[in-house]
Amino acid sequence: MVANTGEAGAVAVHHMDHEHPDLRLFGFLLFLISEGMLFVGLFVAYLAFRAVATQWPPAGTPKLEFLIPAANTVILISSSFVIHRAEGAIKNGDVQGVRRWFGITALMGAVFLAGQAYEYFGLIFKEGLTLWSGLYGGTFYVLTGFHGFHVLVGLLLMLGVMYRSFKEDHYTAEKHFGVEAASVYWHFVDGVWVVLFLLLYVIR
Amino acid sequence: MQLTQDQIKQDPPQDWRRYFTFCTDHKVIGVQYMVTSFTLYLVGGFLAMLIRAELWTPDPDFFPDSQVYNGVFTVHATIMIFLWLIPMLAGFANFLIPLMIGARDMAFPRLNALAFWLIPPGAILLLSSFFVGAPAAGWTSYPPLSLMDGTAGQAIWLASVILLGTSSIMGALNFITTIWEMRIPSMDIWRMPLFIWAMFATSIITLLATPVLTGALVLLTFDLLAKTTFFNPIGGGDPVIYQHMFWFYSHPAVYIMVLPGFGMISEILPVFSRKPIFGYRAIAVSSMTIAILGFIVWAHHMFTSGTPEWLRIFFMITSMIIAVPTGIKVFSWVATIWGGKLRFTSAMLFALGFLSVFLVGGLSGIMLASVPFDIHVHDTYFVVAHLHYVLFGGSVFAVYAGIYYWFPKITGRMLNETWGKIHFVLTFVGFNLCFFPMHRLGLMGMPRRVAAYDASFTDLNVLIGIGGFLLGVSTLPFLANAVYSWIGGPKAPANPWEALTLEWTTPSPPPVENWDVLPVLTVGPYDYGHEGRDPQEIIRS
Numbered sequence: 213m214v215a216n217t218g219e220a221g222a223v224a225v226h227h228m229d230h231e232h233p234d235l236r237l238f239g240f241l242l243f244l245i246s247e248g249m250l251f252v253g254l255f256v257a258y259l260a261f262r263a264v265a266t267q268w269p270p271a272g273t274p275k276l277e278f279l280i281p282a283a284n285t286v287i288l289i290s291s292s293f294v295i296h297r298a299e300g301a302i303k304n305g306d307v308q309g310v311r312r313w314f315g316i317t318a319l320m321g322a323v324f325l326a327g328q329a330y331e332y333f334g335l336i337f338k339e340g341l342t343l344w345s346g347l348y349g350g351t352f353y354v355l356t357g358f359h360g361f362h363v364l365v366g367l368l369l370m371l372g373v374m375y376r377s378f379k380e381d382h383y384t385a386e387k388h389f390g391v392e393a394a395s396v397y398w399h400f401v402d403g404v405w406v407v408l409f410l411l412l413y414v415i416r
Numbered sequence: 417m418q419l420t421q422d423q424i425k426q427d428p429p430q431d432w433r434r435y436f437t438f439c440t441d442h443k444v445i446g447v448q449y450m451v452t453s454f455t456l457y458l459v460g461g462f463l464a465m466l467i468r469a470e471l472w473t474p475d476p477d478f479f480p481d482s483q484v485y486n487g488v489f490t491v492h493a494t495i496m497i498f499l500w501l502i503p504m505l506a507g508f509a510n511f512l513i514p515l516m517i518g519a520r521d522m523a524f525p526r527l528n529a530l531a532f533w534l535i536p537p538g539a540i541l542l543l544s545s546f547f548v549g550a551p552a553a554g555w556t557s558y559p560p561l562s563l564m565d566g567t568a569g570q571a572i573w574l575a576s577v578i579l580l581g582t583s584s585i586m587g588a589l590n591f592i593t594t595i596w597e598m599r600i601p602s603m604d605i606w607r608m609p610l611f612i613w614a615m616f617a618t619s620i621i622t623l624l625a626t627p628v629l630t631g632a633l634v635l636l637t638f639d640l641l642a643k644t645t646f647f648n649p650i651g652g653g654d655p656v657i658y659q660h661m662f663w664f665y666s667h668p669a670v671y672i673m674v675l676p677g678f679g680m681i682s683e684i685l686p687v688f689s690r691k692p693i694f695g696y697r698a699i700a701v702s703s704m705t706i707a708i709l710g711f712i713v714w715a716h717h718m719f720t721s722g723t724p725e726w727l728r729i730f731f732m733i734t735s736m737i738i739a740v741p742t743g744i745k746v747f748s749w750v751a752t753i754w755g756g757k758l759r760f761t762s763a764m765l766f767a768l769g770f771l772s773v774f775l776v777g778g779l780s781g782i783m784l785a786s787v788p789f790d791i792h793v794h795d796t797y798f799v800v801a802h803l804h805y806v807l808f809g810g811s812v813f814a815v816y817a818g819i820y821y822w823f824p825k826i827t828g829r830m831l832n833e834t835w836g837k838i839h840f841v842l843t844f845v846g847f848n849l850c851f852f853p854m855h856r857l858g859l860m861g862m863p864r865r866v867a868a869y870d871a872s873f874t875d876l877n878v879l880i881g882i883g884g885f886l887l888g889v890s891t892l893p894f895l896a897n898a899v900y901s902w903i904g905g906p907k908a909p910a911n912p913w914e915a916l917t918l919e920w921t922t923p924s925p926p927p928v929e930n931w932d933v934l935p936v937l938t939v940g941p942y943d944y945g946h947e948g949r950d951p952q953e954i955i956r957s
Contacts, residue, residue, distance in 0.1 A: 235523050239593040246585050246627045253628035253664070257635065257657055261646065264654045343644055346652050350644045354635065 236389050244400050251404050261347045273348050274339030277331050284327045285409050288402045291320040295395045305385035307377050318370045321363055328360050362401045369394040440525035442510050445532050449507025453500050460495035463488050468884040471877050476867035485867040487550025494555045498580045499539050501811050505676040506587045509615045515919035516609050518600030520929045523593040531586035534579055541576040545569035559647035559655045574637045581626045588622035591615055602937040609917050609941050613700040614679025617707035621668045629665030656721055663714035671710045677814030681767050684821050685749055687915045688764035689756025695748040702741035709738050719787050720794045728787050735785035762836025766817035769844050777805030798858025804851045824908030828925040835897040842890035849883030916942040
């Protein structure tokens, strides 16, 4: 019934290899697609809320800060280039380089979060815009807060990779799924932010 | 966690106790899914019989108050969808996907185990809501009704459904990766069995649609617990946006529940007709077509929600177009059994039962897709009849067919055929007696989700009640048969039905890692091991 060939034996070895990086990257990309759909759902809901509102932004709504989110956008986009250097480094087996570029990226992410916290602080305590300020405040804090949470997760991923990179030969030029995953995730978070920035701050 | 995959697999005991461990073998996880969800099916069915007890008489006299009644039908529906059909089909997928494509396990075994182990907490959460005031807004949980209740049950419902959604996303991600990346080299996509095609389409739907539901439920949770007003008109929100987001998931979810069943039927009918499946590629492509079209029909659930005319016409037309790929499947199945040497095993009976009752559900679906008719019967028992013909008649009949077909592979034991046939007759009669009169009841105007009704509906409700209790009783012979056969049934050979897919090349039950040497496909999807011979000839012999 079953052909017992050398080829089939080789196949068996291949299929046993659950650590195969292509497989994991494929799965991770699918995870990001589902994450993307979560954001797409929230974005479309935001546009729908906007469409049903009689006036947008509603009368009496404080003007959103533009400078900080714009600066944050620049920081995030540049950080995507920085983290890309980490991928290049690990492909040359340079673990030191991964730590350097991840470190800088994480720092930029932290600055982004600090900027967002500062913006929130001003909006809440000076302008009085809260989660409960109708659809405007509600969608603003849910969308930006949800994205901010993803930035935080990205930071934790990077810290995790940096921690693991101190183990002997944990990441090599051939085997570095963790580095790739953290990097792809970061690009994804950046992409989401660009859309979010356009939706919330530019078309207003 | 420094254990290697092999250590994790070999550590658990190799008897019944391994089903109670965090085992990562896809077959163990598959059985865990199936047994857990079947248990919950019994719970959901029990709740359904409580509903029929209430509706035996026109007065609301069985339940202490209508709130409890609302909780019972809400939890009944939530269990049947999120804790019975979706996990049951995920169980089949877990067991069968690696076996059918020649893989030794799923792509991510630990993620797979995690996805299963989110189900029991989700179930416990949902059922525990009865102690704090069950969710009473129906399984759709439309705001503002779901925001007005004030009991904790609604919040528990939200937590439970978000958890179960996460579980099914994890499962779908695993299925897609496994199907796409781990097939044996001799299996290109046009050699994948039709169940694999169906699961592939299903998993894509799950992956893309479920997160949108999660988004809607997160916003609803904010409204409920943080008192924001996304969906609350009192604070300027719009409940219809929730309906859009909800149905953007929940309409495709209908196909999440029925496409795997289509796949199973496509596997079972040819084997018991001794004929190759008619139109293999057409069935495969129609699964993908249904998946794609499923995303552009959601608002046909909202014809009476104030949807503008042009949009209703658009959704009416797209909904009717889905009848085309579905019709392709039905005609292919009929052409497959046409002129075949039929063997009326229990699996075949359930497959044929599926064909007949699913047809009724499909036809009433076309009726409901047309706007004027839908407006007339919206939220009446006609809709209840339609959805039960599709989800019970479609999915549950297919699941039973699948259980009778794959039970020998899963357990290594044969089920008793006589009791299987008794089970089929009781189920078929009970099902039609219960749900067919609902069409009439709906046309007469009885609304769904009510505990009290006009006395003129009494006779039909009693008839439906008898059918419902018969349907409840019909699970007993199956349950006894399954338990008895699993323990002491005759040992199953590797391929009791002379089937031609790869899972039957393994011993029954398959060992850990499935094969010593992986099988090789030679010609088409249904011809393992027959080098160079025409598969059509083989299956006819």
